[in-house]
Amino acid sequence: MAKATDGDTAPVPQRLLAAATRLFAEQGYDRTSVQEIVEAAGVTKGALYHYFGSKEDLLQEVYARVLRLQQERLDAFADADAPVDQRLRDAAADVVVTTIENLDDASIFFRSMHHLSPEKNKQVRAERRRYHERFRALVEEGQHSGVFSTATPADLIVDYHFGSVHHLSTWYRPDGPLGPQEVADHLADLLLRALRP
DSSP, rough: OEEEEEEESOOOOHHHHHHHHHHHHHHTTOOHHHHHHHHHHHHOHHHHHHSSSSSSHHHHHHHHHHHHHHHHHHHHHSSSSSSSHHHHHHHHHHHHHHHHHHHHHHHHHHGGGGGGGGGHHHHHHHHHHHHHHHHHHHHHHHHHSSSSSSSEEEEEEHHHHHHHHHHHHHHTTTTTTSSHHHHHHHHHHHHHHHHHO
């Protein structure tokens, strides 16, 4: 097994995550051993257990780091000084772009989350719910102010958009006809059209 390409210069946790992400994507979570991960990262098992308590912790972190990035960006869009329709469109497009940019992480997680313990699964679901609730609050703000239609419940709007986002890993290809921003713009515009009064 070859060592991680970013060599010894990247911090050990990043090397472990990069190696785990690549191996989980290539082989599947359940068919990847801790030994393969540490060899690919060029570190010892002791280093892995120092930063991550288990292979399961690595799996959780693969997804959690993307979710943290998306939460920070959503909070920035939601708090911006802009009309609600612009803030929602920016947030809706951003989650598409950041998901495509981290497609391995997202697809690994959705394929493998059943391997998480009930406690870890609950933690991840709570973090994802927090994200969805912040997104839903933007939809509701627009509905309450008359900018968006109230014909469709906000929960259904959120499920509609994130159903599309979670489905990206099944069809999006980097060498396909549409780039990440183009896909994001189309999906964000679809969402805004669905909300128009």
